[in-house]
Every structure is written in structure tokens, then in C-alpha cells.
Amino acid sequence: MITKQFHHILGLWEEAKVKASNINQPVLISYTEKVDQLDPLKYFKASARHFPGQRFYWSNPTKSHVMVGAGVAKEFTANGTQERFHGIEKEWKRFSGQSLKNQDNQKIGPVIYGGFSFDPKKEKTKLWDNFADALFVLPTIMFTSIDNENYMTINYWSDSEESHLQELMRIKEELGKGSSISHAFAPEIVKCLEMDPNDWKESIQTVTNRISDGVMDKVVLARELRVLFNDEINVDHVLENLLEEQSNSYLFTVERGSDCFIGATPEQLVKKDSNHVHSMCLAGSIGRGATLQEDEKLGKNLLTDNKNIHEHELVVQMIKSALQEVCHDVTTPTEPNLYKMKHIQHLHTPVTANTGKEVTLADLVNLLHPTPALGGYPREISMETIREVEKLDRGWYAGPLGWMDEQNDGEFIVAIRSGLLQGKEASLFAGCGIVGDSDPESEYRETQMKFRPMLSALGGIKES
């Protein structure tokens, strides 16, 4: 039976075929419909059956924006340093600029999502083989929830087969029902491997010495914790735990075959919504207290601690001056406030600005990444120092991860508090901002604290 909806889908397909032959390239069709309330996690779980290893999850801290993508309608990649941000944007524009849609809702349409490695110049290891320096996906099917309104989008091409469109319709109906399979048994940790803590602390000392010599002001050094389990890690289960425990963070999951990059980050890099730009300075950390009084005391200590204020201020200055290059009305409060999550609290300064039509999302990411919250200050010398001193392959850890739509709006976060899941292994990453008076021992403890969100979601630490 041909439904009215399928008739519409076929109609757009016929229209796209004509357009494709005129412009001599395949034309993308993006069909969106409003759907009833649907739990995004159930949708994410359900999509594993048809799109194993090809799922994406994104939610902002307030959950006013949730996206779940599945399948690959098109992939956009770039490797190496040359213009990777603009390269992806340009290629996406080439297709999205010619796309056909079934409705004029400017909010919902085709979206690509993905991420960038932290530093394309760093020597690569095999660990991140499945994650290119720039990799974005236009999903086959996407669920979007914006301000509690829910939509399903299917993306197909002028050169698709009719049988493929029928199959898409069928899968869309099935996914709309969701799946509530839950996994009661999480695998157990067999072993945790880390580089010798003394070697890491020595590298902190090397950097503080250089900072004291006036070579630079700040460098962020990270370390990796490799966690081995007695069984395969279940992505759905980890995401479910993160959703429960890290409600004040952006949550993200990018599956690439048997690998999955997942995390719960509090840190936004940039959001562009028409001419409005938002960014965030997040640097300077302390733990959470067991009682309200203790917690407030810790927060107060952080707000008045000179080392942390300096670590934070370098980020504020850099983000403000980077945005001032292409924006006007760059505004921040004069003092940082506290951003609290389950295991940690940070100094936080929100930034807003306005920009002109000619400025693109890639321009903004290119200007901002890496901020001194992940790289250091000044940028070049701190990046060279990380390449030289840090004994790990960051891959997508601390890189920009996010989405862009066809109006060139979108949002990128900084992919920290994250881990790469590969079968029975998880590689977790955590870093901290090193300034002149950093103490190696307390920086080490700070990274331990930053591993906790992922360790806990993996079932690795028992919460008190």
C-alpha cells in the first residue's frame, strides 16, 4: 500500500532526479516529520539492530537539544592539517546547498555530525585508526528533539533505489517504537594500566620549569588510563549511566564499527545560531564536598585560589581576543562562577558575541581550537611542547566534536571526560592545565578526579 507519506517521498525523489541531471551531481533529499514523544535512549538502542557501529548520540546539558543519528548516508573526511575545518564545511555546503526538503521548518533539516582530532600534527598510533583527523557523517535516519518537539528525518539521494526508500520507511517505523532492552550485567574491570605516575609527574616538572623560564605561560598535559574488562563493554549501558550521573554535561557517542568514542563533557567550544555566538571558558578545578558546607567551602577556595584563577584567566583572555577578530559585542561577566558536576567543580566564564553573515562556524572553530583549556598559551609553543613531552596519542580526546546544519549553524563541544571503547578495552583520557606554580602531585590527583565520570559510567568505581 502506498501511503500519502511515501507518495511524498517518491515525489521528492523524482524532483531530485531531474535536478541531479541538470547540476550533474547527486541531490540530497531530506524528509522530516514531527513525531510523538520518544525516549532518545530507547531510539538509540533500537537503532543498533539496523545500524550496528554507525550510531551517534548528542545531548546538551538541559536536554533541550537531543540528536540520535543512525546509518551513513554520506561521509565527509579529511586527514592532515590543511584546512580541515573549512574542508568539511565546504564539502557539506556543496551538497546541502542543493538539497530538497519536504518542509520549510528551518530548525530541522539535514545535519552532519562528527569531530576533529586534537592535533593532526601529532604522530599517530593505531589506537585511533577509525577516527580520521576530520570525520563527519550525514545519517541515514535521525531523531531530533528540540525544546520538547520531536522529529524524525530520513536522508536519501536522487540516485537511491526505490526499494531502498521502502526499506527506509519500514526501519523508520520500527525505530519509532524504540527499544527498552536493558543490560543488567556490566563487565568487570580486570586491570588498569597507566604510564608510570612518576614519569608523568616528571613531565609536569619539565613544563613548570620552562614556564618559570618564561618560555610560555601554560601547557595542558594529559595522561591515559587503559582499562581492561572481562567482557565486551556495552555502549548502550555506558551511555545510560552517563545520562543518569552526568546530567550537567553534554553527552556524546560516536560509533565507528567496533570502536566507540563516548563522553560527558561540560565544555562547550562554540555555538553559532544565526549571528549569535556562544562560547565558554572552563579551567581551574577542585573536588566536590561530601556535605553542602564542605562543598561550598571548596567552591569558595577555588574562586579565590591564585593558581586556578591564573589558569582560568589565560583561557578567558584568549577566547575573548580570538572572538574579537570576527565578532562584535564580545561579552563576559567580570568574575568566573562555579560549574558543578557530580565529581568535580570548575571555574566557568560564559562568553556571548554577535557576528556577521560572512563568518562561518568553521571560521569560529578554527580560531578557537585549541583554547588554553586544552592546549596552552601561547598556542604554538604549547602545542609543540605537548607533541614533545606528552607520551600518548590524544586522537579525538580534547578535540572539537559537534554538528552543523545547512544554514551553517551548529555547536561544537570539547571532547574531554571521554574514552575510546574497543571491545573489552577502554582508553580514558584526562589532562590538566599546568602553570608556573603547578604542583605535580596535586595535578596528578586532579587527573584522577577527571577520570571518575567515565570510570563510574563503566561500572569501575563504587560510588559512596
Ligand SMILES: C=C(O[C@H]1C=CC=C(C(=O)O)[C@@H]1O)C(=O)O
Ligand atoms: C583537560 C581537561 O580539563 C580541562 C577543562 C577544565 C578544567 C581543566 C583544569 O582545571 O585543568 C582543564 O583545562 C580534562 O578534563 O581532561
Ligand SMILES: [Mg+2]
Ligand atoms: Mg586545573
